Amino acid sequence: MTATERKQIVLAAYIGGVNEHTLWEHPDAGSQIAFSTFRQVAQTAERGFFDYFFLAEGLALRERDGTVFDHDIAGRPHTLSVLSALAAVTEHIGLVGTLNATFNEPYELARQLASLDHLSGGRAGWNVVTSFDEFTGGNFRRGGFLPRSQRYERAAEFLGAARELWDSWAEDAIAAYGEGGRFLADPRAGAFAHHGDQFDISGRFTVPRSPQGHPVIVQAGVSPQGRDFAAANSDLIFSPYSRVPEAREFYADVKRRAAGFGRDPGDLKIVPSIGYVLGGTEEEARRSAREIQQQILTEKTVRVRFEQVWNRDLSEYDIDGPVPDIEPDESAPPFIQGRAFHLQDRTRAVHEWRELARERDLSLRELAAEVFERSQLVGTPEQVADQLDDFVQQDGADGVVLGGHVTPGGLDDFVDEVVPLLQARGSLRTEYTGSTLRENLGLPIPERVSVPAATAG
Amino acid sequence: MTTSRRTLHLGVALDGAGWHPAAWRAASSSPDALFTGPYWQRIAEQAERGLLDLLTLEDSFGLQSAEPLAAADEERTDEVRGRLDAVLVASRIAPATSRIGIVPVATTTHTEPFHVSAAIATLDHISEGRAGWQARVSPTVREAALVGRRDVPALTDLDDPAAPDLIEDLFDEASAVVDVARDLWDSWEDDAEIRDRATDRFLDREKVHRVNARTPWFSVRGPAIVPRPPQGQPVVVALAHSSVPYAFAARSADVVIVTPADGADARRILDDRRGQEGSVGRRGEPLRVLADLLVLLDGADAPAADRLARLDGLGRPLSSDARIVTGSATALADVIEELSELGYDGVRLRPGVLGDDLPRIVEDLVPELQRRGLFRTAYEGSTLREHLGLPASVPNRLTADLDLRSAS
Numbered sequence: 091m092t093a094t095e096r097k098q099i100v101l102a103a104y105i106g107g108v109n110e111h112t113l114w115e116h117p118d119a120g121s122q123i124a125f126s127t128f129r130q131v132a133q134t135a136e137r138g139f140f141d142y143f144f145l146a147e148g149l150a151l152r153e154r155d156g157t158v159f160d161h162d163i164a165g166r167p168h169t170l171s172v173l174s175a176l177a178a179v180t181e182h183i184g185l186v187g188t189l190n191a192t193f194n195e196p197y198e199l200a201r202q203l204a205s206l207d208h209l210s211g212g213r214a215g216w217n218v219v220t221s222f223d224e225f226t227g228g229n230f231r232r233g234g235f236l237p238r239s240q241r242y243e244r245a246a247e248f249l250g251a252a253r254e255l256w257d258s259w260a261e262d263a264i265a266a267y268g269e270g271g272r273f274l275a276d277p278r279a280g281a282f283a284h285h286g287d288q289f290d291i292s293g294r295f296t297v298p299r300s301p302q303g304h305p306v307i308v309q310a311g312v313s314p315q316g317r318d319f320a321a322a323n324s325d326l327i328f329s330p331y332s333r334v335p336e337a338r339e340f341y342a343d344v345k346r347r348a349a350g351f352g353r354d355p356g357d358l359k360i361v362p363s364i365g366y367v368l369g370g371t372e373e374e375a376r377r378s379a380r381e382i383q384q385q386i387l388t389e390k391t392v393r394v395r396f397e398q399v400w401n402r403d404l405s406e407y408d409i410d411g412p413v414p415d416i417e418p419d420e421s422a423p424p425f426i427q428g429r430a431f432h433l434q435d436r437t438r439a440v441h442e443w444r445e446l447a448r449e450r451d452l453s454l455r456e457l458a459a460e461v462f463e464r465s466q467l468v469g470t471p472e473q474v475a476d477q478l479d480d481f482v483q484q485d486g487a488d489g490v491v492l493g494g495h496v497t498p499g500g501l502d503d504f505v506d507e508v509v510p511l512l513q514a515r516g517s518l519r520t521e522y523t524g525s526t527l528r529e530n531l532g533l534p535i536p537e538r539v540s541v542p543a544a545t546a547g
Numbered sequence: 548m549t550t551s552r553r554t555l556h557l558g559v560a561l562d563g564a565g566w567h568p569a570a571w572r573a574a575s576s577s578p579d580a581l582f583t584g585p586y587w588q589r590i591a592e593q594a595e596r597g598l599l600d601l602l603t604l605e606d607s608f609g610l611q612s613a614e615p616l617a618a619a620d621e622e623r624t625d626e627v628r629g630r631l632d633a634v635l636v637a638s639r640i641a642p643a644t645s646r647i648g649i650v651p652v653a654t655t656t657h658t659e660p661f662h663v664s665a666a667i668a669t670l671d672h673i674s675e676g677r678a679g680w681q682a683r684v685s686p687t688v689r690e691a692a693l694v695g696r697r698d699v700p701a702l703t704d705l706d707d708p709a710a711p712d713l714i715e716d717l718f719d720e721a722s723a724v725v726d727v728a729r730d731l732w733d734s735w736e737d738d739a740e741i742r743d744r745a746t747d748r749f750l751d752r753e754k755v756h757r758v759n760a761r762t763p764w765f766s767v768r769g770p771a772i773v774p775r776p777p778q779g780q781p782v783v784v785a786l787a788h789s790s791v792p793y794a795f796a797a798r799s800a801d802v803v804i805v806t807p808a809d810g811a812d813a814r815r816i817l818d819d820r821r822g823q824e825g826s827v828g829r830r831g832e833p834l835r836v837l838a839d840l841l842v843l844l845d846g847a848d849a850p851a852a853d854r855l856a857r858l859d860g861l862g863r864p865l866s867s868d869a870r871i872v873t874g875s876a877t878a879l880a881d882v883i884e885e886l887s888e889l890g891y892d893g894v895r896l897r898p899g900v901l902g903d904d905l906p907r908i909v910e911d912l913v914p915e916l917q918r919r920g921l922f923r924t925a926y927e928g929s930t931l932r933e934h935l936g937l938p939a940s941v942p943n944r945l946t947a948d949l950d951l952r953s954a955s
Binding site: 179297 | 630
């Protein structure tokens with residue numbers, strides 16, 4: 091394979107925030123809320139020619155049995171505000187945030203995203219998520235009103251409405267750049283009308299068409315319905331699969347679905363999240379990885395993770411003892427609230443894990459290391475560069491979303507030691523060639539669908 | 548008397564290319580830059596060179612209009628139309644400045660109180676204690692149709708019989724929104740984050756509180772997702788023209804901006820304000836009262852009156868809810884000094900043309916006020932509360948309540 095034929099690895103960086111794999115106990119751990127933390131990570135990623143910086147979202151503090159989690163990082167900033175501030179201190183890197191389609195309204199969110207796209211010179215991206223969670227809804231006017239079955243319906247219509255708003259100004263709607271007394275070339279610039287089951291809105295949008303037309307759309311779809319939705323509507327898929335062969339299977343599947351929707355499969359990028367641990371030797375890296383895992387799997391963390399699956403109080407069980415012999419509680423209200431949960435069948439999972447623990451004589455803590463471990467690239471910089479490059483070149487993905495274990499310095503060694511190796515292989519840019527996130531990702535600017543003025547407003 | 552010699556507070560109101568409808572056509576304007584980050588950054592840097600207390604950023608969900616209450620969208624093409632979200636513009640300029648207070652407008656009518664509270668708290672973290680929030684209501688049918696979640700009666704003017712009930716309800720809701728935002732800012736105590744390795748606790752959960760707000764308009768459980776902002780309580784600002792919004796400001800705001808037409812009006816309004824603070828039972832710091840002035844200032848080669856006449860001749864002539872002052876920086880300083888002597892805490896200036904009048908404010912007016920001993924010669928504090936002379940340390944509303952409850 092010659093250098094010109096190599097796929098260019100898409101790299102994204104996220105801030106280790108509210109989760110269980112950032113080491114807040116580490117001596118180098120810094121603030122989780124000071125802007126200097128976000129600036130440092132975004133600038134480090136830009137120094138490493140990353141495509142984008144990514145910020146997750148959580149709209150309620152996590153709780154266990156009605157009391158706030160105290161064992162893990164809590165507190166985070168408002169996503170859009172930090173991304174907008176980062177636009178002031180970076181020049182090239184994309185700024186992508188998770189924003190909920192359930193607890194926002196299309197007009198306001200479309201306006202904010204278009205504003206961010208202008209303020210960053212075309213670097214905005216939106217990871218579209220939905221929630222039906224009544225607990226989170228307790229913080230919002232809407233409350234937890236949405237039946238689970240309507241999540242995609244609302245999300246799809248929300249995204250459609252947002253696109254209509256982004257298309258409501260033509261590229262040349264503003265005449266002010268030339269001579270003459272007209273600011274607007276079109277007296278009805280921004281006119282829109284969307285009448286649907288979920289949203290009935292009309293009027294004139296206040297934000298002129300932004301540099302990217304539409305911000306880059308990111309989604310995470312796993313179920314067949316979710317895969318179709320993402321393949322039809324998104325530019326990037328934030329995939330949960332970071333191990334071959336399931337990653338390759340997912341990759342091929344969603345690219346095929348994208349083609350089925352009449353899209354060029356190359357216009358849809360697949361990026362799973364992955365951790366990494368570097369060392370001077372492979373042995374040293376493996377030792378570091380084990381130490382990090384031990385620090386992550388504290389007694390409280392292990393207990394809370396399993397309590398979410400069992401949906402019960404497990405404080406009576408020794409986490410260095412055997413797997414509890416009781417069954418999960420399928421009917422009780424959630425014991426753990428505000429923490430994402432993706433298991434479809436908790437009883438089946440518990441049965442499988444109990445079997446695994448019996449076969450291999452694992453304690454609860456040891457089981458946690460098996461079943462909750464994030465997939466990681468572990469080794470020397472050369473080995474990590476090889477693993478990552480192979481993973482992408484073999485169509486496991488188009489790139490990865492990376493987060494260090496320590497905030498904010500956790501990305502430094504990757505950028506200093508692995509990035510130059512990826513560049514030497516011809517798999518990573520040595521300069522930013524585009525000025526927008528779409529250009530850097532090689533994505534087209536969406537064609538504007540103009541709304542006849544007669545039907546709008 | 549020392550009151551006439553006290554330091555005034557100076558703010559500048561930013562909107563588009565300036566407050567004259569034809570401001571974008573002035574030679575100093577760059578209409579092609581209005582929707583870019585560097586445009587707003589340069590203006591903020593300039594205002595900060597003038598040592599101003601704060602800048603405000605105008606906003607509305609609705610498109611600008613010469614007739615805001617009109618039911619139908621106008622089709623005017625000769626004025627600036629389009630705006631970026633002010634809270635995000637504020638966040639964009641915060642890292643590029645280090646002293647000036649940053650006060651975006653955000654509506655209380657069509658937003659989620661939880662999101663607005665988080666965004667302003669985050670602005671306070673980003674700016675290290677310089678955030679404010681100009682809370683406004685959105686009374687128009689056109690704005691309601693953009694969001695599609697509530698019906699409001701269509702008012703053709705403020706004399707409409709439906710107007711008083713609507714206005715009162717919107718401002719009552721605004722008070723409730725500010726109240727819950729303030730509770731959320733206090734829902735984390737300052738020292739809630741403990742990072743205690745020995746007990747594996749990042750947080751002291753006793754220092755993080757639910758707010759449990761239940762109002763006729765919304766409920767919010769809390770606590771906030773954002774740790775307590777550096778100022779504790781970012782500064783809440785309200786623009787008020789009549790008794791209902793005055794009462795809202797007296798109940799909920801730290802700073803009220805009023806629009807006196809002349810000296811007599813200025814005296815009457817100030818008396819009304821102080822009365823209002825008494826009747827709503829305001830405790831703690833008195834409201835800081837700023838008068839709004841729309842200003843066009845003489846330049847070296849263009850008298851303000853000539854500029855105004857030329858701009859007025861281009862389209863819709865300037866008219867404003869705020870007093871219009873046209874002339875020299877010295878004449879403007881006289882007006883400001885008079886307001887100061889009446890007891891005003893300061894003024895907010897709306898530049899007729901940002902590109903012409905902001906430089907005159909910074910280079911001519913500020914030195915003139917400094918010569919008169921009316922304005923600071925250097926920033927003394929680093930937070931907006933400090934600039935405004937508000938206590939830098941604010942008791943936590945939620946724990947103060949807890950203390951009260953346990954004491955009773």
